Amino acid sequence: MVKRSRSRRMAESAWGVLLVGKAVILSAAVALLLASGVWVSWGTAQHVMLSKGRERGTMTVAACGDKTCTGPFAPAGAATARPRVTITRSVTHRTGEKLKVAVEPGTDDVVRTGWAGVLYAWVPLGGALLLAALLLAGGLRMPRSAWTAGLAGAALMVAAFALL
Secondary structure (H helix, E strand, C coil), X not given: CCCCCHHHHHHHHHHHHHHHHHHHHHHHHHHHHHHHHHHHHHHHHHHHHCCCCCEEEEEECCEECCCEEEEEEXXXXXXXXXXXXXXXXXXXXXXXCEEEEEECCCCCEEEECHHXXXXXXXXXXXXHXXXXXXXXXXXXXXXXXXXXXXXXXXXXXXXHHHHX
């Protein structure tokens, strides 16, 4: 057994504490990224995925501005018809297009439903997965987890783009 000096043993212990601290801080950053991605996505996804108590129907795109499009809302079921509702321009393609939508409670804003709407609502989580993959690979040295997170995030974003 090799004898080490007291200062060397203390330095090795300090280095170990720094390594553990780095792992804890980066793990917390990854968890924070993923939690914020879910939080932001859920704001829209709840209207798309949870149908109970939501007004659903069809919107016909009548006019588009820089960031939003407007048009009349034709209800499906017991919802009320609205002469003008607003949707984000990024989920529409052209004037005259009919989209299946759900109305956000208490507003005249609508979100797209169906697979396209679900995937579009979860796009912020896809971005968070891509960012978390960088921290997993570079900081935590977890390449398989990083590849899994990165590919899942990229697949979510590509699928949303393809369906819209």
